[in-house]
Amino acid sequence: MERQALEAYLDEFLQVERYKDYAPNGLQVEGCQQINTIVTGVTACQALIDKAVELKADALLVHHGFFWKSEPAVLVGMKQRRIKALLANDINLFGYHLPLDGHPELGNNAKLGQVLGLSQIEVVAQIPQNLLWRGSLAAAQTPAEFAAHITQRLGRAPLHLAADTQQINTVAWCTGGAQDYIDEAYALGVNAFISGEASERTFHSAVEQGIHYFAAGHHATERYGIEALGQHLAEKFGLQHHFVDIDNPV
Template sequence: MSTTRQDLLQAFDTLLQPARFKDYGPNGLQVEGRAQIGKIVSGVTASRALIEAAIAEQADALFVHHGLFWRGQDGRVTGWMKQRLALLLAHDINLFAYHLPLDAHPELGNNAQLGARLGLQATARFGEQDLGFMGGRADGGSFASAYALAEHVKKVVNRPVVIEGRPHDAIKNIAWCSGGAQGYFEAAIAAGADAFITGEISEPQAHYAREMGVAFIACGHHASERYGAPAVAAQVAAQLGLAHQFIDIDNPA
């Protein structure tokens, strides 16, 4: 089966509601390809490696979290941008990208999917545009320490984590926001978190964690955002009768 480019765009927009968000770049169709679509490949970032993998899988459309165009970037089509665009255009592949809308979806988004894999249940939202999730263990329990929580996160995402602040105390109230959301740490503290999980840690957050007595756990930008794109693409593909494949291009950052 197949669908039109416009019907696929409408399905993504209906699910993710991009008009609700003030974002750092355009959400939706970023590069126009063939009009008829039978197979979607999803991934985290529209890198050359992912585009080449989608070509090899004969995809008609790419669905990603990190697209090609960002506010304030150099608009010239040279170097890596030319290479990626040339591949998409030469093979007539549509590129769909959704940034904050994909983080925020309450069931299929990056934060919801990361929380589900960690066994966390969100009971509230916090931070700018309500992107941060707040809650605790779905079984109602707590973690014996921030170290125990960090080890759990490490096992789930299968990569090393960084932990700072309050390592030995029990952890019940947990806030999380995937990717580069270290700037949400102070909002998480204000919301009453015992620990905050995100992808990256910057220099100031280590000091805040130590001084405020709230654990900060960084598990990798890519690792924390691997789950939303395949969840959304799989649901839309099933809805429209399309083939779907998730391709994870490893990234240690």
């Protein structure tokens, strides 16, 4: 498959034009013209790039790519080494951030709800770009039971912040670094909110509003969308696909 065709398909499939993002979505580093083998992973770190080289990938697809608004523009040090490895091996780098979070079928939020086994999963319409979701548990659980359930499904114990021990039967979530959606989650009337990280202020929001908060890991909550996207591309276009999970405790 030609690079331009893959880029055009991904941009349309993920509805890139809908999103005002913190980094460019789409092709970030140009490599070879013909793409037969793709590697997917959460973040374009050196370990993932090295694995893509080892697997002789033509393209690397990630959720966290390069050229964030807050990062220095110069190509030195770690950033230079990463991009040099891609260019030296003619590997295309595609990055999709918020469009991958918000995709209604293969997005990080959609997939996290499925992984957690929640029911009545739906997007919260009041929040733009499909970034806040909610669902229900099959049966009410204590906070300790739900924390154990998250641990079992994600392979990582969450940080639990709460004011009381009320049982949980409704949940809202937004993957990654979306802890500040806790106030919107409280306004929905759910018992608990899940995201990836926690800030100092998150504790006070949880305690004072009486909503359970579970920081389940930025990486751990965002593994599933990029893998599903790679599988989708492999099935649709006959590409060889490898998902590589470079573990991250954050």
